[in-house]
Amino acid sequence: NAGVTQTPKFQVLKTGQSMTLQCAQDMNHNSMYWYRQDPGMGLRLIYYSASEGTTDKGEVPNGYNVSRLNKREFSLRLESAAPSQTSVYFCASSEGINTEAFFGQGTRLTVV
């Protein structure tokens, strides 16, 4: 099983460019998450989807949009990238509350 797959693994953007980070899980999980990881800040929740068709803001949603395309896929879009969005982005999924979260391998994004 692939688990949680994120694409791309690395990306360099210029300020103002847009891009979409893709995430897909093959575990039939209901809940999916997007986090960003910065030194000293831990994992900060950007957006969350409890189930197909629902999304909710996390702790740092500004500058991002998400789409829960179907049960498998949860994408994160940067409409106009800024240097402050340079980070490592992790997608995760779980069956739901009180269950183990599985993480993808991360996307290292640099905005110049």
Added chain:
Amino acid sequence: QQPVQSPQAVILREGEDAVINCSSSKALYSVHWYRQKHGEAPVFLMILLKGGEQKGHEKISASFNEKKQQSSLYLTASQLSYSGTYFCGTEGSNDYKLSFGAGTTVTVRA
């Protein structure tokens, strides 16, 4: 709202013990613990539920005091493989978002 972890970092020699603490300002439904090795994704260690249920993983155990909204992770007789960054994750009683703390970096030396 992110939970608060302490300490930020700890250095151990093999065989020593350590405790990592996690606290939240909101009512908790559960606490998760994950470990992340450098350059890798976080990996699940355990979940603790309301009721003070204590669970273990090898020589790593944890406790959860939901009244105090606190959890502690106990590293016993540490091994070199325990090195990494440990994150606590919390789910509230009123919302089911999984929020993580800033992490505790553990270095175990021979």
